[in-house]
Amino acid sequence: MNFLRNYLDKQKPKFEKGGKLEKLHSVFTGFESFLFVPNTTTSGGAHIRDAVDLKRTMIIVVLALVPALLFGIYNVGYQHFNAIGALAETSFWQLFFYGLWKVLPMIIVSYVVGLGIEFAVAQIKGHEINEGFLVSGLLIPMIMPVEAPLWMIALSTAFAVIIGKEIFGGTGMNIWNPALLARAFFFFSYPSMISGDKVWIASDTADAISQATPLAQMALGQPLTYSTADMFWGFIPGSIGETSVFCILLGALLLLLTNVASWRIMLSVFVGGFLMALIFQPISGVAAYQQLCMGGFAFGAVFMATDPVTSSQTNTGKYIYGLLIGAMAVIIRCINPGYPEGMMLAILLMNTFAPLIDWCVVQSNIKRRLKRAKAVARL
Amino acid sequence: MSKVIKLKKGLDIKLNGEAEKVVQPAGKITSCALKPTDFRALTPKLMVKVGDEVKAGDVLFTDKTHPEIKFTTPVSGSIEAVNRGERRKLLEVVVKADAEIQYRDFGKADVNKLKREEIITRLLESGVWPMIKQRPYDIIAHPENTPKAVFVSAFDTAPLAPDYDLILNNQEKDLQTGIDCLCKLCGKNVNLNLPADTPSSSVFLKLQHVDLNYFSGPHPAGNVGVQIHHLNPINKGEQVWVVNIQDVAIIGRLFNEGRFDARKTIVLAGSEVSKPRYEQTILGASIQTLTAGNLKNATEQRIISGNVLTGTQVTANGYLGYYDNQITVIPEGNHYEFLGWATPGFNKFSASKLFPSFLCPQKHYTLDTNYHGERRAFVVSGQYEKVFPMDIYPVYLLKACLTQDIDRMEQLGIYEVAPEDMALCEFVCTSKIPVQQILSNGIELMMKETN
Numbered sequence: 001m002n003f004l005r006n007y008l009d010k011q012k013p014k015f016e017k018g019g020k021l022e023k024l025h026s027v028f029t030g031f032e033s034f035l036f037v038p039n040t041t042t043s044g045g046a047h048i049r050d051a052v053d054l055k056r057t058m059i060i061v062v063l064a065l066v067p068a069l070l071f072g073i074y075n076v077g078y079q080h081f082n083a084i085g086a087l088a089e090t091s092f093w094q095l096f097f098y099g100l101w102k103v104l105p106m107i108i109v110s111y112v113v114g115l116g117i118e119f120a121v122a123q124i125k126g127h128e129i130n131e132g133f134l135v136s137g138l139l140i141p142m143i144m145p146v147e148a149p150l151w152m153i154a155l156s157t158a159f160a161v162i163i164g165k166e167i168f169g170g171t172g173m174n175i176w177n178p179a180l181l182a183r184a185f186f187f188f189s190y191p192s193m194i195s196g197d198k199v200w201i202a203s204d205t206a207d208a209i210s211q212a213t214p215l216a217q218m219a220l221g222q223p224l225t226y227s228t229a230d231m232f233w234g235f236i237p238g239s240i241g242e243t244s245v246f247c248i249l250l251g252a253l254l255l256l257l258t259n260v261a262s263w264r265i266m267l268s269v270f271v272g273g274f275l276m277a278l279i280f281q282p283i284s285g286v287a288a289y290q291q292l293c294m295g296g297f298a299f300g301a302v303f304m305a306t307d308p309v310t311s312s313q314t315n316t317g318k319y320i321y322g323l324l325i326g327a328m329a330v331i332i333r334c335i336n337p338g339y340p341e342g343m344m345l346a347i348l349l350m351n352t353f354a355p356l357i358d359w360c361v362v363q364s365n366i367k368r369r370l371k372r373a374k375a376v377a378r379l
Numbered sequence: 380m381s382k383v384i385k386l387k388k389g390l391d392i393k394l395n396g397e398a399e400k401v402v403q404p405a406g407k408i409t410s411c412a413l414k415p416t417d418f419r420a421l422t423p424k425l426m427v428k429v430g431d432e433v434k435a436g437d438v439l440f441t442d443k444t445h446p447e448i449k450f451t452t453p454v455s456g457s458i459e460a461v462n463r464g465e466r467r468k469l470l471e472v473v474v475k476a477d478a479e480i481q482y483r484d485f486g487k488a489d490v491n492k493l494k495r496e497e498i499i500t501r502l503l504e505s506g507v508w509p510m511i512k513q514r515p516y517d518i519i520a521h522p523e524n525t526p527k528a529v530f531v532s533a534f535d536t537a538p539l540a541p542d543y544d545l546i547l548n549n550q551e552k553d554l555q556t557g558i559d560c561l562c563k564l565c566g567k568n569v570n571l572n573l574p575a576d577t578p579s580s581s582v583f584l585k586l587q588h589v590d591l592n593y594f595s596g597p598h599p600a601g602n603v604g605v606q607i608h609h610l611n612p613i614n615k616g617e618q619v620w621v622v623n624i625q626d627v628a629i630i631g632r633l634f635n636e637g638r639f640d641a642r643k644t645i646v647l648a649g650s651e652v653s654k655p656r657y658e659q660t661i662l663g664a665s666i667q668t669l670t671a672g673n674l675k676n677a678t679e680q681r682i683i684s685g686n687v688l689t690g691t692q693v694t695a696n697g698y699l700g701y702y703d704n705q706i707t708v709i710p711e712g713n714h715y716e717f718l719g720w721a722t723p724g725f726n727k728f729s730a731s732k733l734f735p736s737f738l739c740p741q742k743h744y745t746l747d748t749n750y751h752g753e754r755r756a757f758v759v760s761g762q763y764e765k766v767f768p769m770d771i772y773p774v775y776l777l778k779a780c781l782t783q784d785i786d787r788m789e790q791l792g793i794y795e796v797a798p799e800d801m802a803l804c805e806f807v808c809t810s811k812i813p814v815q816q817i818l819s820n821g822i823e824l825m826m827k828e829t830n
Binding site: 044259314362 | 615617683688689690692707712713716720724728729730733747748752753761771772774775807808809813815
């Protein structure tokens with residue numbers, strides 16, 4: 001790889017201060033550090049450093065998303081051909097490529113818009129390009145309905161990155177999960193494009209294909225027409241990445257084995273959701289375990305609630321945060337017929353309260369310290 | 380045997396280049412230096428000029444705000460150089476050593492018969508006082524204060540750290556005198572902290588007037604700050620004094636022999652050392668005489684006075700730090716690595732489970748000084764807590780330091796930590812945050828504001 005290194009070294013001066021391409025400095029260093037781990041050495045403090053960095057951490061999350069993404073792409077084709085009644089004569093690869101043809105443009109739009117803004121802001125503010133959007137950029141299309149128009153995805157992404165992240169100072173400083181913020185923006189700006197029965201199945205004609213998701217059936221008090229097995233394996237209509245609980249659990253396994261996501265949060269979201277679903281079982285008419293397989297619950301629990309930046313930071317806080325997300329998601333689903341999907345709002349709500357939860361936990365540590373001091377003073 | 384305090388949190392970083400347990404007798408000492416930069420928040424006042432003749436125990440510089448605290452030369456000879464840095468900041472006072480050390484005589488004395496004031500005067504005059512440090516803040520103790528306790532850690536769990544039992548096994552008498560001296564200073568027994576697996580032949584088990592405490596677990600179990608936190612945590616307004624175990628012997632010799640005899644044994648270790656071993660030398664010794672002929676010349680090297688987590692980088696002709704008992708030499712890491720964040724990384728060490736190193740916990744590594752990434756904001760949570768065995772929220776404390784909120788720093792426990800206690804947090808940090816520097820700045824701000 002020496003020729004590449006030499007080439008970069010030769011190009012570098014052009015991008016430095018006073019160089020011809022100074023305006024692309026952030027983009028250059030972004031790509032350079034992507035290709036090569038920099039040669040900077042420690043000065044002051046610890047002389048050796050752990051081999052881990054944010055790029056490696058983020059790439060693990062992207063890898064964990066891959067099974068759900070691949071299945072989501074396949075399921076787009078499956079749902080389409082199933083709805084038009086042509087499933088029997090369509091091959092696996094036809095289903096997959098049909099889905100890819102629908103989903104790939106969404107992924108590209110999300111990355112181009114998001115990274116474009118990220119690069120521009122990094123250049124204006126003079127800091128480095130952060131890795132955070134590698135994950136957000138993939139999450140955004142995965143939590144959208146397949147029929148979402150590309151320009152709306154672009155607008156939602158721009159909103160999430162600028163208002164949700166950059167104005168707070170970029171990756172690590174944001175209060176809400178950027179991907180969910182994109183979905184929330186979409187949800188409240190264009191409600192007809194992300195709810196109802198007409199957006200979940202890809203259609204090639206002007207007429208939308210109408211099919212209710214399990215969540216919508218539950219909200220309307222209709223009997224479920226999907227089996228639990230279909231909901232677990234993912235053969236149901238829904239947002240692109242959220243349908244297959246099995247594939248999401250594969251991702252969860254990777255995140256837990258590598259310790260990238262907090263098991264405390266993941267576990268407590270499922271526990272909170274399950275307990276609340278048990279309580280609501282008489283009203284919803286849906287078994288508690290089925291609730292956890294529906295809609296975006298599993299996807300949110302594994303990939304969204306565990307976002308380290310927007311979740312609780314303290315270990316005790318993580319349990320409380322997770323339990324409340326799970327419980328809140330089911331409450332919203334069962335009590336508010338206007339929002340069949342409660343997961344998004346539950347996580348955003350708890351993102352807002354995570355600092356408060358942490359404040360209480362840290363405050364108890366402070367009180368402990370004060371009490372100890374007083375006990376000594378009394379002696 | 381008294382109770383063992385078992386610490387679970389922490390991390391042992393296994394490095395190549397562990398020292399063989401043999402002590403190399405002292406070579407010729409050519410020069411020696413004292414560095415005011417080794418002492419936190421010290422404003423030195425220089426008391427000598429180049430060419431002055433000094434005896435071991437003569438003053439080189441004093442503390443400007445506490446002129447009674449003196450820093451004396453460990454060797455006799457002539458002042459060779461006074462090195463200054465930017466804005467004439469005093470960096471080093473170098474003494475060219477005589478062939479044989481001439482000592483200034485402070486007179487032998489029996490510690491147990493001296494009054495506390497007399498002991499303090501003697502410690503201050505001879506220049507061993509700076510060996511007594513206080514917590515909070517990890518600074519030289521104030522002679523006018525009385526600490527609530529004195530703590531001495533008799534072991535070091537840092538990477539490639541020296542084995543004090545080996546170094547001190549024939550110095551029981553000096554250690555005992557040193558301990559007795561510290562007992563007089565605090566008015567009670569000294570807390571001596573030992574590893575749980577201390578052999579029964581250990582010199583430390585023969586000492587009197589000590590309360591023994593045992594610790595087990597990974598680094599930083601040997602850090603005296605961590606031990607204090609678990610034994611007798613520091614509250615606002617309290618002070619605890621700490622002394623390095625080898626310095627206890629130097630204090631002892633001051634009374635037993637009546638002179639400032641700062642000879643010590645250090646460990647020379649690290650993957651770039653040909654024959655890692657223990658060497659007899661003296662406080663502030665020249666690095667060159669210690670490393671001569673014993674370094675591999677394969678790559679660029681970094682010489683560290685101290686261990687790889689908390690030590691200070693020194694040049695090949697620099698000098699051993701005042702509180703250091705170790706020199707570590709590791710390769711520099713100023714190289715690029717193609718897609719380094721994506722490769723499996725079998726030779727890399729990580730506390731995370733993102734590299735295969737967690738599968739082979741017994742493997743030893745050659746680690747260089749590369750950052751392995753770029754500085755980022757705090758992103759990953761729960762990472763510091765795994766290597767920080769204290770009931771303190773490290774990230775919240777650091778954020779209080781960053782925002783210079785002294786009330787919050789106090790509430791979150793800044794009195795209980797020294798930068799060395801959080802060195803592992805800095806090592807494991809995904810975002811490459813300069814933890815020790817931030818904490819250091821916080822401590823210095825705290826000192827300035829509360830004064």
